[in-house]
Amino acid sequence: MFLAIRELNFARLRFALMGAVIALIAVLMVMLSGLSVGLVRDGVSGLQNLPVTSFAFTHDVQRDSAFSRSVVDLSAVDEWASQPGVADAAPFGNTLVNTRTDRGTEIDLALFGVQSDSFLSPAVSQGERLGTADGIVVSPTALDAGLQLGDTVTIDRLGTRLRVVGVTEQQDTFGHVDVAYVPLAAWQAIKSGTAPGAALPQRAATEITAVAVRAAGGKSVDLAAGDTAAGTESLTLKEAYGASPGYTAETTTLQLIQGFLYAISALVAGAFFAVWAIQRKPEVAVLRALGASTGWVLRDALTQALVLLAAAVAIGVGVGLALGALITGSGIPFALSMPSISAAGVGLVVLGLVGAGAAVIRITSVDPATALGGNR
Amino acid sequence: MSSRSAPTASTTPTDDAPEQLGLVMRAVSLRHGNAAETVQALDNVDLTVRPGELAAVVGPSGAGKSSLLAVAGGLARPGHGTVTVAGQDMTVPSRRTRTELRRQHVGFVFQSGNLLPALTAADQLRLPLRLGPRSQRSGRDPLELLADVGMADKADRRPHQLSGGERQRVGIARALVTEPSVLLVDEPTAALDRARSHEIVRLLAHEARQRSVAVVMVTHDHDVLQYCDTVYEMVDGKLAASS
Ligand SMILES: Nc1ncnc2c1ncn2[C@@H]1O[C@H](COP(=O)(O)OP(=O)(O)O)[C@@H](O)[C@H]1O
Ligand SMILES: [Mg+2]
Numbered sequence: 334m335f336l337a338i339r340e341l342n343f344a345r346l347r348f349a350l351m352g353a354v355i356a357l358i359a360v361l362m363v364m365l366s367g368l369s370v371g372l373v374r375d376g377v378s379g380l381q382n383l384p385v386t387s388f389a390f391t392h393d394v395q396r397d398s399a400f401s402r403s404v405v406d407l408s409a410v411d412e413w414a415s416q417p418g419v420a421d422a423a424p425f426g427n428t429l430v431n432t433r434t435d436r437g438t439e440i441d442l443a444l445f446g447v448q449s450d451s452f453l454s455p456a457v458s459q460g461e462r463l464g465t466a467d468g469i470v471v472s473p474t475a476l477d478a479g480l481q482l483g484d485t486v487t488i489d490r491l492g493t494r495l496r497v498v499g500v501t502e503q504q505d506t507f508g509h510v511d512v513a514y515v516p517l518a519a520w521q522a523i524k525s526g527t528a529p530g531a532a533l534p535q536r537a538a539t540e541i542t543a544v545a546v547r548a549a550g551g552k553s554v555d556l557a558a559g560d561t562a563a564g565t566e567s568l569t570l571k572e573a574y575g576a577s578p579g580y581t582a583e584t585t586t587l588q589l590i591q592g593f594l595y596a597i598s599a600l601v602a603g604a605f606f607a608v609w610a611i612q613r614k615p616e617v618a619v620l621r622a623l624g625a626s627t628g629w630v631l632r633d634a635l636t637q638a639l640v641l642l643a644a645a646v647a648i649g650v651g652v653g654l655a656l657g658a659l660i661t662g663s664g665i666p667f668a669l670s671m672p673s674i675s676a677a678g679v680g681l682v683v684l685g686l687v688g689a690g691a692a693v694i695r696i697t698s699v700d701p702a703t704a705l706g707g708n709r
Numbered sequence: 710m711s712s713r714s715a716p717t718a719s720t721t722p723t724d725d726a727p728e729q730l731g732l733v734m735r736a737v738s739l740r741h742g743n744a745a746e747t748v749q750a751l752d753n754v755d756l757t758v759r760p761g762e763l764a765a766v767v768g769p770s771g772a773g774k775s776s777l778l779a780v781a782g783g784l785a786r787p788g789h790g791t792v793t794v795a796g797q798d799m800t801v802p803s804r805r806t807r808t809e810l811r812r813q814h815v816g817f818v819f820q821s822g823n824l825l826p827a828l829t830a831a832d833q834l835r836l837p838l839r840l841g842p843r844s845q846r847s848g849r850d851p852l853e854l855l856a857d858v859g860m861a862d863k864a865d866r867r868p869h870q871l872s873g874g875e876r877q878r879v880g881i882a883r884a885l886v887t888e889p890s891v892l893l894v895d896e897p898t899a900a901l902d903r904a905r906s907h908e909i910v911r912l913l914a915h916e917a918r919q920r921s922v923a924v925v926m927v928t929h930d931h932d933v934l935q936y937c938d939t940v941y942e943m944v945d946g947k948l949a950a951s952s
Contacts, residue, residue, distance in 0.1 A: 620840075
């Protein structure tokens, strides 16, 4: 520490340049984290807010598009409800529709078809809960898009008319589309393409997208056994995120970029401290000749790297948070999450240290005899 | 092979003959290089320097003078022979032990000072006191010692703000701050003019006597030998008393 701090101060311009690079990486990291969390929220908050532990889809369903492809028979609901550890099981229907209000505002909705008296029926912050046959409960983000409580929306082509009777408590979006909870019977009519007034085909009345299952508190449900009994294929709620449109592609892209940033941070720190270590070789020889152990020299160098990295990352995160605050609420899916940002910050410091450590380890090979006026 | 049975007297050094407290080298040989090409840097060297004695070693470039200091200070291990400093064996295989012995008993002064660029003169002296465990951090007061070498008013300057002679004074003070038994000095006047060279060697002679330190000074500069108690000549790794 004694030497490390004084060197940081003495060569402050050099260290500041290096720190600036790391700080910029940290800013990028915060931005990416905000974008990731924002996109996840935009993609699957509708699912996150469901009081559900798993979904049972059709057997052999394609996992990345389970919600749009799966068709399950209503009888599976009772089978699941009778499984040990299951507190609740209820039918769940899902469809994306294009609608327009009577004022001409076009709005896309992700319909969540649920039975009005089931555990899936959402609490509301305004208006009333699900109940009337054509009443829907929408995400508050749909209000930002121009929908109002009491509006009637018409589904394109089909002509089905639905009335906004309530608003959920928090953002509910699915695949970047606002969620509208709709009574199961109405959903079944829309899904099967039944025009208003026409009779619902027999088959459509028994078809749902999936069985939504809630495990009893503290209990775990044997999903495989349930699937065998009901002829379904279960995904946990988290796994089901991957079945929401675009979710997997978006998150893997962002994770890839974040992974690269970590690697860049380690390489930048490694390269900087490698050059620094080579330059310091004569000094290290003197230190060793004066009686410093290799451990002392290494500890000092790593302390220096730690101080530099921690300060740079802290500054970068600060700048990133300020920028992020400007972006939040500007329509871009962006949300600052402290746990995610802290983890990214710690990750940057740790990987920077790994890079720096790999570089400064070479000073242990310095021959202290080279401190003497030699012939080399 | 010479025996390494030598001094185990470290516990009661005061009972020993005075030379035991300084530097004793017996039949020391050192080879550099690999199987293909070897240089006999030290050839059967005997040297005793008592506390308070300033010994000079002169000789042509490549004679082995720096190698002598490296072995005396435990920076290198000789192939043969014994080296003791303050009764302690400086040839033990453990690098860690030699580093510790060096920290406690040896001071090095290098050509052109070899100060650390980031540190002020005062911090150059504080540094050696911080290299060991907390319990071993005793030594002379850095500021007092700087005053002793005539650098009191420049304690806050960094090496690039000091002249060559001033750097060398700080280098000498840094080597003395841990109160070593032996001071090993490699060409301290190589970068200095005549007047400055005399000052520096006078300072070394003064400190050696004042503090009872055994000093070995390697030099090219025959001009300053008048201040030395003994003068040795080194040629091709062999050390002999100068005529
Ligand atoms: N690490 C080393 N590897 C190989 N040869 C060395 C090494 N150090 C010194 N030598 C050789 O040993 C001899 C003595 O070197 P040195 O002790 O530095 O001499 P001096 O200090 O008297 O100029 C020289 O021939 C030098 O080239
Ligand atoms: Mg030399």
